[in-house]
Each structure stands twice: as structure tokens, then as C-alpha cells.
Amino acid sequence: MGALGKPIILMIAMYLFLKFVLPYIPGSAPLPSSLIFLYLLLTAAGIVIFETLSGESKEAFWGPMQRFLTGENIGGLQALRYGILVLFPLLIGWQTYGSTASSDAPPAESRTIHPAPPGEYTGLSNPVPKTPENIMQGKGFYAAFCSPCHGGNFDGKGPAARGYNPPPANFADPTTIAMLQESYLFWRIKKGGVGLPIEGAPWKSAMPRWELELPDEWIWKIIMGEYDGAHQSPRTWE
Amino acid sequence: MKRVNHVMKRVLRGAVVAIAAMTIAEASLSFAQESVAVKATIVTGGLPVDDPNAAIWSSAMPATFPMSPQVHWPNRIQEVTVQDVSVRALHDGNQVAFLLEYKDPSEDLDDAAAFEFMVGDKKAHFAHGQPMLQVEGGPVNIWFWKHKDDKAVDMTAKGFGTLKPQTHQDVKAKGAYANGGWKIVFSRTLSTDHPEEDVQIIPGEFISIAFAVWDGRKDAVGELVEKGSQKAVSSWWYFRADAPPDYSSYMYAAIAAVVALGFQFVLIRKLKKGQ
Structure with a gap:
């Protein structure tokens, strides 16, 4: 049983790791079941290749399986054999049902929160001098134009936010503006939701296209006010 | 040795409990994320197209959606009366009826x-299908009801300032106000002869749907606020009209199980012969 037992334990351990350990490693996320299946398939393929490298290990690996399937001299395992022979077709039937039955779930939506900006909006630096007056003015514009959704506390919880899906960005969250450059914010504010590429699902965003209403200088000041108010700094490459 | 076995058993039992707990937590999480769609249940024997208070509405599951003041383009508004709408739907294979409910003092x-509704295969921006800069969008179909007229206007829009009533009016609506709230029924045939303008409802398919509400109250100087x-x-x-029950999956499952059984039979026979 040694040549068979180890692979079985390895497969189970691999599954438990992928399903229950990997998602909790910081920076990771739950794996889709199709990916888990693929990884398990790769693991199984690796095991088969390893176990069949030599004639001897091949016999040690396949031999017990063949004896088990044909039911010759397996004694007490006979009941388990019948169990597996009954369960295997049922499992196949169940899987087929699962993959052909119509699902009640709406179409899955994958939306990229920070898609790549058009080339002309990369690497621009804020032309407005970072003075206390300009920051203060930016915060004033923010209060007037942005805070209804993005919140007076820069937390995305403004009074107008509740009905919007996707929700307005929370600037205090370290995974939003702290990860982005000022030129990225300039693009997002100027072009708004309708300026997003297809992976950003522009049809769902309520973000206004502010270039139609605000001069560029105000937008740069708003960016300054946002970073200052949310206690974040723009990402730089130095 | 016995002691080691005992410890092992406890560890295993603990692991089983932990995995079960995680599975249950995951299942309940996916359930909580679900209220994103209105579903039209199939009924036979007529839809309550003129009756917002019909008893049969209770057989449809309500879906509740949060509302926001419209801020996407001017003129904006900072505060609105209606915070949530509740929507139910029924269909009979020919017509669909929606019941929209909300509190209004x-x-x-x-x-x-x-x-x-989005119309056709192209995505449309939720603000009247206004043009997107990097994606070619489609039109939207809007069903509008006003208390003053108590009827529906079937409209089309593709961008700011393009909203207009269609030449073909296919939608009916009727409202009833009681106990500080509105109940409004909208109804239409599932499909129409104008697929470029009207949403076509195919049972079983998900369609994008959105809602808007105007509270007709006036301010101190007699101006409409909304x-x-x-x-x-x-x-x-999302909206989906339920498809009629489909049992073909059971048949496919049975065929697959029989094929798997046959495969086992052949495999074992070959193995036995080989030895």
C-alpha cells in the first residue's frame, strides 16, 4: 500500500492547502474551483510520472490498483471495492448534472478596479505648487464636488454613496490612492466612469466626467486635497 | 502508542470541525451576496397587470435595491426621499408584470x-446609455410612469438629451398609493416587434435593470424638488424571467452514469483477461 498511500495523502494535503491555507496567506485570495482542479491534475500527473519512472516502481504503483479493481485476493477490501464501483458512476452522474443544470446565479462579474490608464495620463506631475493655500482650496473643491459620494472623511461613505455599485472609492484605504500616482487620479477624475476601459465596467460607474465641468487646475488641487485629507501619499517610483 | 492515536484522533476531529465551519461560513457568505437580481416567477391563469394589490404578488420574491441621489451629471441633487425600492415580478410565458414598491410620505x-433596461448585446451606461469613451455602448429602454397620468410611457435613450417616447407604446402601468407608500405595476409582453428599441425578455436569461424614482413634493416656494x-x-x-422547468440535466446525468458503469465493466474485464 506504500506506493499508493503516499500519493493519496499528498493529493489530500494539496487540496486542503489550496482550499483552506492559500487563501489566508496575506495578499492571496480564494482560488476558483477550476484552478484548484487544474493544480490537483498537475499534482496527479507529477505523481504518475514519478511513480512510473522505473519498471519496479511502476509495478508497485499500478499493481495494487489492478488487484483492487479486479478484486483478486483483497480479502476485507472487497466491500470497499463494491462501494467504489457503485459510487464512481454516481459521482460522474452528479458532476454531469451540476455542469448541465441551469444556474440560478447571475453572470459572474470581474471588474478591474484600477485598470491601466491611457498612455498620455502616465507620469504627469502635479503642476500646482504644493502650498497650504492650494491644499486648502483643493479640500474646498473636494467638499463641494466629491464628498457627496466619497465622503467628508475621504472614506467612500458620503450621503449619496449608498445606491451605487461599484461603491465610491475609499481614499483612506491604503489600496486605493496610496497605490496610485497623481497622474492616474488626474485621468480618473477628468474622464470619470465613462472613460474606463472595458475591464473597468464603465457602464456601472457613477463617477462624473469632470473635464466637462472643472478646469484642470481645480482637478490637480482636488488631488492634492484628497491625499492630504486622507493622510496618504501618491505612489512614486523613486 | 495509544496516547499518540488518541491525540491523532482529536487533531483529525478538530480538522473536520474546522473544515465544516469554513464550508458553512462560505455558503452563508455567498447567500448574503445574492440579492442582486429580480426574478419573475412563472404563473398560470393571468397576471395582475391592473392590480398592484393582488394577492398573487405575495407568491413572487421581493428584491430590494438601494437608491442614491443622481450625481452623475448636472443637474445633480444631494438628497432624495426614496432610499430603497422593492421589486417583484411574475410572468406567464407571454407577458411580464413588475410590482415596484417604495415608501413616500x-x-x-x-x-x-x-x-x-439594457437593449441588445452591447453594454449601456446606466445614466441613459450615455456614450462611453473606450467602449461602444448600446441604447436603453425606459418605462416611465407618472401619478398625474397613471400610465406608462415606453421610451428610448442613448446618451444625455436623447430620451424620447417611442412611436410604439407597448408598456402598461398602474399605481396605487396607500399607507405612506406606492405600489406600481408595469407590464408588457416578453418580446416585441422592435428589438432595436425594446428590451426582449427571454426566459432564463439575465438582463440588466435599473430603477429611478421622483418624489413629486414641492419646496416652500412651490418648486418641484425632484x-x-x-x-x-x-x-x-439583474432581472430574469424564470425558464420553464427543464429536466434534461437528469437525463444527461443518467447517461453519464451508465457510460461510467460500462467503462468500469470493460476496464475490469480487460484487467482480468490481461492477468
Whole structure:
């Protein structure tokens, strides 16, 4: 049983790791079941290749399986054999049902929160001098134009936010503006939701296209006010 | 040795409990994320197209959606009366009827509500299908009801300022105000002869749907507070008319099980012969 037992334990351990350990490693996320299946398939393929490298290990690996399937001299395992022979077709039937039955779930939506900006909006630096007056003015514009959704506390919880899906960005969250450059914010504010590429699902965003209403200088000041108010700094490459 | 076995058993039992707990937590999480779609249940024997208070509405599951003041384009509004809408739907294979319900403290002649649908395969921006800069969008179909007229207007839009009533009016609506709230029924045939303008409802398929509400109250100087683009809006959600029950999956499952059984039989026979 040694040549068979180890692979079985390895497969189970691999599954438990992928399903229950990997998602909790910081920076990771739950794996889709199709990916888990693929990884398990790769693991199984690796095991088969390893176990069949030599004639001897091949016999040690396949031999017990063949004896088990044909039911010759397996004694007490006979009941388990019948169990597996009954369960295997049922499992196949169940899987087929699962993959052909119509699902009640709406179409899955994958939306990229920070898609790549058009080339002309990369690497621009804020032309407005970072003075206390300009920051203060930016915060004033923010209060007037942005805070209804993005919140007076820069937390995305403004009074107008509740009905919007996707929700307005929370600037205090370290995974939003702290990860982005000022030129990225300039693009997002100027072009708004309708300026997003297809992976950003522009049809769902309520973000206004502010270039139609605000001069560029105000937008740069708003960016300054946002970073200052949310206690974040723009990402730089130095 | 016995002690080691005992410890092992406890560890295993603990692991089983932990895995079960995680599975249950995951299942309940996916359940909580679910209220994103309105589903039209199939009924036979007529839809309550003229009756917002019909008893049969209780057989449809309500879906609740949060509303926001419209801020996407001017004229904006900072605060709106209606915070949530509840929507139910029924269909009979030919017609669909929606029941829209929301709280509104006052009954006003200018109270109004609307449904919005994406039309065709192209995505449409939820603000009247306005043009997107990097994606080619499609039009939206809007079903508009106003208390003053108590009827529906079937409209089309593709961008700001393009909203107009269609030449073919296919939608019916009827509202009833009671106990501080509106109940409005909208109905239409599932499909129409104008697929470029009207949403075509195919049972089993998900369609993007959004809602808008105007509270017709007036301010101190007699001006309407909510009008035009100053309204309560929702984001895109989903609507689906249930498909008739389909048992073909059971047949496919049975075929697959029989094939698997045959495979086992052949495999074992070959193995036995080989030895």
C-alpha cells in the first residue's frame, strides 16, 4: 500500500492547502474551483510520472490498483471495492448534472478596479505648487464636488454613496490612492466612469466626467486635497 | 502508542470541525451576496397587470435595491426621499408584470418612477446609455410612469438629451398609493416587434435593470424638488424571467452514469483477461 498511500495523502494535503491555507496567506485570495482542479491534475500527473519512472516502481504503483479493481485476493477490501464501483458512476452522474443544470446565479462579474490608464495620463506631475493655500482650496473643491459620494472623511461613505455599485472609492484605504500616482487620479477624475476601459465596467460607474465641468487646475488641487485629507501619499517610483 | 492515536484522533476531529465551519461560513457568505437580481416567477391563469394589490404578488420574491441621489451629471441633487425600492415580478410565458414598491410620505401628482433596461448585446451606461469613451455602448429602454397620468410611457435613450417616447407604446402601468407608500405595476409582453428599441425578455436569461424614482413634493416656494435628472437612481442590477422547468440535466446525468458503469465493466474485464 506504500506506493499508493503516499500519493493519496499528498493529493489530500494539496487540496486542503489550496482550499483552506492559500487563501489566508496575506495578499492571496480564494482560488476558483477550476484552478484548484487544474493544480490537483498537475499534482496527479507529477505523481504518475514519478511513480512510473522505473519498471519496479511502476509495478508497485499500478499493481495494487489492478488487484483492487479486479478484486483478486483483497480479502476485507472487497466491500470497499463494491462501494467504489457503485459510487464512481454516481459521482460522474452528479458532476454531469451540476455542469448541465441551469444556474440560478447571475453572470459572474470581474471588474478591474484600477485598470491601466491611457498612455498620455502616465507620469504627469502635479503642476500646482504644493502650498497650504492650494491644499486648502483643493479640500474646498473636494467638499463641494466629491464628498457627496466619497465622503467628508475621504472614506467612500458620503450621503449619496449608498445606491451605487461599484461603491465610491475609499481614499483612506491604503489600496486605493496610496497605490496610485497623481497622474492616474488626474485621468480618473477628468474622464470619470465613462472613460474606463472595458475591464473597468464603465457602464456601472457613477463617477462624473469632470473635464466637462472643472478646469484642470481645480482637478490637480482636488488631488492634492484628497491625499492630504486622507493622510496618504501618491505612489512614486523613486 | 495509544496516547499518540488518541491525540491523532482529536487533531483529525478538530480538522473536520474546522473544515465544516469554513464550508458553512462560505455558503452563508455567498447567500448574503445574492440579492442582486429580480426574478419573475412563472404563473398560470393571468397576471395582475391592473392590480398592484393582488394577492398573487405575495407568491413572487421581493428584491430590494438601494437608491442614491443622481450625481452623475448636472443637474445633480444631494438628497432624495426614496432610499430603497422593492421589486417583484411574475410572468406567464407571454407577458411580464413588475410590482415596484417604495415608501413616500406624501401622495403628489408629480410622483413618478421608471424602469431602465439594457437593449441588445452591447453594454449601456446606466445614466441613459450615455456614450462611453473606450467602449461602444448600446441604447436603453425606459418605462416611465407618472401619478398625474397613471400610465406608462415606453421610451428610448442613448446618451444625455436623447430620451424620447417611442412611436410604439407597448408598456402598461398602474399605481396605487396607500399607507405612506406606492405600489406600481408595469407590464408588457416578453418580446416585441422592435428589438432595436425594446428590451426582449427571454426566459432564463439575465438582463440588466435599473430603477429611478421622483418624489413629486414641492419646496416652500412651490418648486418641484425632484425633477428631470434630479431623482433617486439605482445602479445596474439583474432581472430574469424564470425558464420553464427543464429536466434534461437528469437525463444527461443518467447517461453519464451508465457510460461510467460500462467503462468500469470493460476496464475490469480487460484487467482480468490481461492477468
